[in-house]
Amino acid sequence: MLSAAELARVRADFPLLEREVHGKPLVYLDWGATSQKPEIVIDAEQDYYLTRNAAVHRGAHTLAGEATELFEGARAEVARFVGAAPGELVWTSGATAGLNLLAYAMQNATLGSGGEAARPFALGPGDEIVVTELEHHANLVPWQQLAARTGASLRWIPATDSGRLDLSVLPEVVRERTRVVAVTHASNVTGAVTDLAPIVARAHEVGALVVLDACQSVPHLALDLPGLGVDFAVFSGHKMLAPHGVGALYGRRELLEALPPVQTGGSMVEVVTMTETTFLPPPQKFEAGTQPVAEAIGFGAAAQYLGDLGMAGVAAHEHELTERLLAGIVQLPHVRVLGPTEAVDRVGVVSFEVDGVHPHDVGQVLDAEGIAVRVGHHCAQPIHRRLGVASSARASLGIASNTDDVDAFLAALPTVRPFFGLGE
Structure with missing residues (x-):
C-alpha cells in the first residue's frame, strides 16, 4: 500500500x-487508454537522443556500443519485470503488433515456413481457434483473419451478465482440435480479471497454445508470466508509463525458436546468400529492420520505476x-x-x-x-x-x-x- x-x-x-x-x-x-509518463521515462528517452543516439547492433564505435547496451539492458529490465528471461522478450510496436506477429507466423508455418520444427503451429480445416467475448479487437480480429486464411474454425468463451467469462462451458468450447486459446487477462471494458488457471489447464490438456493479452494487467498487478503457464503474452509500453510505439511479445523460449519469422530483412539474419538465408535466434529473429530504440529505453525505465515502487x-x-x-x-x-x-x-x-x-x-x-x-x-x-x-x-x-x-x-x-x- x-x-x-x-x-x-x-x-x-x-x-x-x-x-x-x-x-x-x-x-x-x-490510464486504461494510455498512461501518463513520469519524468524518469521522459529523461531516459531524451538522454538517449542527447548523448547516445546510434544504430543498435551495428557498428563498433562508442555510440553504437552504448546504444546497444542500453537497448538490451532495457529488454532485460522489462523481461525481469514480468518474470521472463531476456531471450523470451521480443520488441514490437505494441500489443497489436505482437498479436499480429503470432497470427502471421502461424500462417507462415501453415505454408511450410520453418520446416518440421514449425509444424505444431500449422493450422488447417478442422482445427479450432478459441477467443472470448471479452476481447479487445486486437486479440480477436487477427485470429478471425487467421481462421479465414487457414480454414480453421473460430470459437469463443461467452461472457456472463456480470462481464466475466462463463468458464462452465470450457470443456465444450476448448476441444480436441483446439490449437490456440487467446484470452484477455483483464478486460478493458468490464475490468474483470480472468481466472487463468482452468483455461491454461484445459488448453494444455488438449495440446493448445495459450496467448494472453496482458495490456490491462501488467501495469497494475504483480505478474510472473512464466508462472501463469501461458505460452505467449503481449503488453504495450504506453499503458505502463512508457512511450508510445513500443510493446513486447513474451514467448516460451522453445516456442520462439520454432516459430517462423514474419518480417525479414536486416538485423535478423545470420548468413545471406543470393539463394537462401539463415536467421538469428530469438528474439532478434523477430526484430527485422530499425528498432524503436529510444522507446525501448523508456520502456525499461518505466519497468524499473514500477519495480522500485x-x-x-x-x-x-x-x-x-x-x-x-x-x-x-x-x-x-x-x-x-x-x-x-x-x-x-x-x-x-x-x-x-x-x-x-x-x-x-x-x-x-x-x-x-x-x-x-x-x-x-x-x-x-x-x-x-x-x-x-x-x-x-x-x-x-x-x-x-x-x-x-x-x-x-x-x-x-x-x-x-x-x-x-x-x-x-
Missing part, C-alpha cells in the same frame, strides 16, 4: 498532471481506489456499471452508461470539469453488444490516481443528466 507521502511523491513525478483543462485542475481517469503496493493502492469509485458510482441513479460492481478479481477500469445520454456527451460534460475519461466502444464491440449497449464511457485508474480524482469524478457525474434537462 502506498502511504500518503509516497503517493504525493509519485504524483510529483508526473509533470502533465499539474496542468489545467478549461480552467480546472486536470483529473486524469484515462513495488507492484504489490501499486496493486493495493489501485484496489482501494477502485473500491471507492465503485462504491460511489453504484449509488448514483440512472447510471449502470458494465461489469462487476465489487472490487474483487478486478482492475480499476470502470465502464458505465448514463441513462438517456450518449457516452460522447457524458465525456464532454466531464471534460468541461477537467475530468478526462474514455468514450466509445473501447475497441471491444462484442462485449458491449453482449451487455446491451453500443458504447460506454470509461473511467480508469493508474498509479498516480488519488482519492481527490475519484471524488471529483463522483461529484461531476450526477451533473450530466441535468445538463441535458433529464433530471437527476
Whole structure:
C-alpha cells in the first residue's frame, strides 16, 4: 500500500498532471487508454537522443556500443519485470503488433515456413481457434483473419451478465482440435480479471497454445508470466508509463525458436546468400529492420520505476481506489456499471452508461470539469453488444490516481443528466 507521502511523491513525478483543462485542475481517469509518463521515462528517452543516439547492433564505435547496451539492458529490465528471461522478450510496436506477429507466423508455418520444427503451429480445416467475448479487437480480429486464411474454425468463451467469462462451458468450447486459446487477462471494458488457471489447464490438456493479452494487467498487478503457464503474452509500453510505439511479445523460449519469422530483412539474419538465408535466434529473429530504440529505453525505465515502487503496493493502492469509485458510482441513479460492481478479481477500469445520454456527451460534460475519461466502444464491440449497449464511457485508474480524482469524478457525474434537462 502506498502511504500518503509516497503517493504525493509519485504524483510529483508526473509533470502533465499539474496542468489545467478549461480552467480546472486536470483529473486524469484515462490510464486504461494510455498512461501518463513520469519524468524518469521522459529523461531516459531524451538522454538517449542527447548523448547516445546510434544504430543498435551495428557498428563498433562508442555510440553504437552504448546504444546497444542500453537497448538490451532495457529488454532485460522489462523481461525481469514480468518474470521472463531476456531471450523470451521480443520488441514490437505494441500489443497489436505482437498479436499480429503470432497470427502471421502461424500462417507462415501453415505454408511450410520453418520446416518440421514449425509444424505444431500449422493450422488447417478442422482445427479450432478459441477467443472470448471479452476481447479487445486486437486479440480477436487477427485470429478471425487467421481462421479465414487457414480454414480453421473460430470459437469463443461467452461472457456472463456480470462481464466475466462463463468458464462452465470450457470443456465444450476448448476441444480436441483446439490449437490456440487467446484470452484477455483483464478486460478493458468490464475490468474483470480472468481466472487463468482452468483455461491454461484445459488448453494444455488438449495440446493448445495459450496467448494472453496482458495490456490491462501488467501495469497494475504483480505478474510472473512464466508462472501463469501461458505460452505467449503481449503488453504495450504506453499503458505502463512508457512511450508510445513500443510493446513486447513474451514467448516460451522453445516456442520462439520454432516459430517462423514474419518480417525479414536486416538485423535478423545470420548468413545471406543470393539463394537462401539463415536467421538469428530469438528474439532478434523477430526484430527485422530499425528498432524503436529510444522507446525501448523508456520502456525499461518505466519497468524499473514500477519495480522500485513495488507492484504489490501499486496493486493495493489501485484496489482501494477502485473500491471507492465503485462504491460511489453504484449509488448514483440512472447510471449502470458494465461489469462487476465489487472490487474483487478486478482492475480499476470502470465502464458505465448514463441513462438517456450518449457516452460522447457524458465525456464532454466531464471534460468541461477537467475530468478526462474514455468514450466509445473501447475497441471491444462484442462485449458491449453482449451487455446491451453500443458504447460506454470509461473511467480508469493508474498509479498516480488519488482519492481527490475519484471524488471529483463522483461529484461531476450526477451533473450530466441535468445538463441535458433529464433530471437527476
